[in-house]
Amino acid sequence: MNWYLEVLKKYAVFSGRARRKEYWMFFLFNFIIASVLGVIERSVGSIGVIGMLYSLAVFIPGIAVSVRRLHDTNRSGWWLFFSLIPLIGWIVFLLYMVEDGNLGQNQYGTNPKEATTEKNKIESGEMKKCPECAELVRKEARICRFCNYEFYPKPLTQEQEIEEFTHKQVLKPNQKKNINIDEDEEIYLA
Secondary structure (H helix, E strand, O other), X not given: OHHHHHHHHOOOOOOOOXXXXXXXXXXXXXXXXXXXXXXXXXXXXXXXXXXXHHHHHHHHHHHHHHHHHHHHOOOOHHHHHHHHOOOHHHHHHHHHHHOOOOOOOEOOEOOHHHHHHHHHHHHHOOEEEOOOOOOEEEOOOOXXXXXXXXXXXXXXXXXXXXXXXXXXXXXXXXXXXXXXXXXXXXXXXX
């Protein structure tokens, strides 16, 4: 039901992309609602006024979601007119609606499937975003594969640790301290 309501929220939005699931769930709920309205109107003996009003209400969102679905397959919204050709146009249009969307970004925007998947992966802790380039990388990655950003600093060598340790100590210029390194690589001040 959320997919149906999402399309209604984007009432006349013809830009962007729509997932297969968004299109087909809207189509399914439209079919169910129209069928229920038809059964109710027949049982009451009405001429179908409620059904026509409902059809008019969802006409523009239906066209909008179809155009966004075509955008997801990297096709212009003008391909919607191809469905006006009897039989062949309907079959081709159906194939376009069933086809999986382009991976990544195309001229109509980012892949809506990847956007929701990206959010889920970050929330689950499976992935993290690189602060440098904002690309998704694995949680345990030490270096971003896109921009070579280092998430964790490289371990220091023994000489670097000694130098860093001695600089942190407050020493008078003439005062010297002996630094002994144990076999277990522990640092002691003498």
